Amino acid sequence: MSLRKNPLLALALVAAALAAVLAAWAGTSWYAAAHDDAADFAAARDDALAAARQAVTNLNTLDHRELDEGLDRWEASATGELLAQLRQGREGFEKEVRKAETVTTAEVLSAALTGLDERAGRADVLVAVRITVAAPGEKPQAKDSRMLGEVTRTGDGWKLSALGQAPAGDSAGGDAGEGSGEAGAAGQ
Numbered sequence: 001m002s003l004r005k006n007p008l009l010a011l012a013l014v015a016a017a018l019a020a021v022l023a024a025w026a027g028t029s030w031y032a033a034a035h036d037d038a039a040d041f042a043a044a045r046d047d048a049l050a051a052a053r054q055a056v057t058n059l060n061t062l063d064h065r066e067l068d069e070g071l072d073r074w075e076a077s078a079t080g081e082l083l084a085q086l087r088q089g090r091e092g093f094e095k096e097v098r099k100a101e102t103v104t105t106a107e108v109l110s111a112a113l114t115g116l117d118e119r120a121g122r123a124d125v126l127v128a129v130r131i132t133v134a135a136p137g138e139k140p141q142a143k144d145s146r147m148l149g150e151v152t153r154t155g156d157g158w159k160l161s162a163l164g165q166a167p168a169g170d171s172a173g174g175d176a177g178e179g180s181g182e183a184g185a186a187g188q
Helices: 007-034 037-059 064-076 080-100
Strands: 103-117 122-134 141-154 157-165
Touching: 037 064, 037 103, 037 122, 037 141, 037 157, 064 080, 080 157
Parallel strands: none
Antiparallel strands: 103 122, 122 141, 141 157
């Protein structure tokens, strides 16, 4: 039987060929998306940024009534030299906070990665944060700060490896000394 004599058979062959082409296209598109470096980079970027936001919040939040838990949270959020600094100053800082009876809370207003080296497992971050300090018998004081930091990928995920005040100063007459000082609740 010839295809000219049976138009249904011709239509079925064309439909089968079209389905095969579409299946091949869908399969190669799926494979390319599943193995796309851009998707992996975007996921790493999102993970690093989320970890940085949380770590900056953790390192700028501390309640004297739950001091051990708060300082443990600081250490759990840090790695490298920053972690070593936190551990080294912990005992003295505990005494200061217990004496002052302060409650410090942080709210990240915005954050952005300024660089990501996925292979090295490091990312630079700029964070705008509002830190509120409440001391007994005083009205809580809020201060907005810009911080520069670095997160490093560890076996437990991304952790903060450096944090400091972002330099301030602009051509509009801002105070060039505004950004100096210690980072985190420790500098409050």
